[in-house]
Amino acid sequence: MTAFFALHVPGDPFVLPNAWDVASALALAEAGFAAVGTTSLGVAAAAGLPDEHALTRQNSLDLLGRIGAFEHTPMLSCDMENGYSREPAAVADAVDELVEVASAICGINLEDSAYGAVTDPDVHAAKIRAVKDRHPDLFVNARTDVFWTGMDDLAEVLVRIDRYAEAGADGIFVPGTLDLSTITAITGHTDLPVNVLAIPGLDRTQLAGAGVARISTGSLLYRTALTAAVNAACGLADPAETVPRSTYSYPEICDMVAESPGR
Numbered sequence: 001m002t003a004f005f006a007l008h009v010p011g012d013p014f015v016l017p018n019a020w021d022v023a024s025a026l027a028l029a030e031a032g033f034a035a036v037g038t039t040s041l042g043v044a045a046a047a048g049l050p051d052e053h054a055l056t057r058q059n060s061l062d063l064l065g066r067i068g069a070f071e072h073t074p075m076l077s078c079d080m081e082n083g084y085s086r087e088p089a090a091v092a093d094a095v096d097e098l099v100e101v102a103s104a105i106c107g108i109n110l111e112d113s114a115y116g117a118v119t120d121p122d123v124h125a126a127k128i129r130a131v132k133d134r135h136p137d138l139f140v141n142a143r144t145d146v147f148w149t150g151m152d153d154l155a156e157v158l159v160r161i162d163r164y165a166e167a168g169a170d171g172i173f174v175p176g177t178l179d180l181s182t183i184t185a186i187t188g189h190t191d192l193p194v195n196v197l198a199i200p201g202l203d204r205t206q207l208a209g210a211g212v213a214r215i216s217t218g219s220l221l222y223r224t225a226l227t228a229a230v231n232a233a234c235g236l237a238d239p240a241e242t243v244p245r246s247t248y249s250y251p252e253i254c255d256m257v258a259e260s261p262g263r
Contacts, residue, residue: 002137004075004107005170007034007035008193008213008214009193010194010211011208011209011212013208013212013213013214014213015215015216016033016077016214018037018079018218019036019037019038019039020038020221021046022063022067022070024221024222025038025074026070028074029072029073035074035076035077035107037077037079038063038064038076038077038078039221039222040052040060040080041218041219041222041223041250043060044059044257045253048257049257051081051254052081052111053081054082054084057080057084060080061097061101064076064101064105065101065102067104068102068103068104073102076102076104077108077141078105078109080094080095080098080109081111082110082111082113082114082124088123088126088127088130089130091130092131095108095131095135096135099138106138106139107141107170108131108141109141110127110128110131110140111143111145112124112164117149118146118149121159121163124142124164125163125164128142128164128168129167129168132167132169139171140169140170141171141172141195142161142164142165142167142172142173144172144173146174147175147176148175154186158185161192165190165192171192171193171214172186172195173194173195173214174196175196176197177200178199180202180209180210183196183210183212187211187212188211193213193214194213194214195212195214195216196216197215197217197218197220198215198217198220219253222253223253226253227245227246227248231244
């Protein structure tokens with residue numbers, strides 16, 4: 001687990017690709033990535049479930065267990081959404097299960113939102129503390145979804161970062177389409193390594209200059225793969241008339257699953 005912590009160097013960010021099934025995780029490891037995360041959207045959508053609704057606990061357990069059974073397993077980080085519960089002890093129990101099924105688990109993401117809205121920062125801090133009390137060697141990436149849920153409030157982000165740092169978080173994840181000045185304000189505010197999503201128009205060199213320590217692909221790889229599959233199928237069916245579609249967006253995938261029977 002120490003090796004996973006060591007990957008997080010502010011100003012020299014590593015790319016953490018996010019897998020959604022066994023094959024994608026193993027392919028990314030074979031491509032040379034020492035660590036691979038999961039994408040909650042990819043895991044949820046592949047099972048016909050909505051993301052951010054705390055419904056994928058068993059799916060993630062099964063996936064991480066299957067990945068961890070292979071001989072050449074990369075270091076793994078699990079996207080646990082909000083920990084699947086409001087209760088800190090229940091979140092720690094879920095982490096216990098993860099560690100039990102996959103020894104390659106080195107880190108987790110815990111997000112402070114559910115159902116598209118941010119939650120009480122004190123509740124989230126209590127979850128972080130509960131997990132760290134049981135698993136001090138596990139990298140807890142505390143995700144704050146202030147920007148992700150549409151709030152344009154940097155001050156609130158910084159308050160939450162401080163709260164989660166006090167609770168024992170090992171890293172801070174601030175997803176959203178951020179500009180360099182916002183990212184620099186965040187990295188300059190905290191001593192913890194800062195994780196951002198891959199952002200269109202900002203390359204690794206620019207993010208390094210802003211002090212970022214980790215760049216996650218989030219659902220991008222899953223959405224790109226799904227788009228490529230659809231384009232390939234349409235191209236085979238009617239190559240003369242097919243215009244390749246652009247990459248599916250996060251909301252488009254969410255809407256697709258929400259429209260499934262029974263939802």
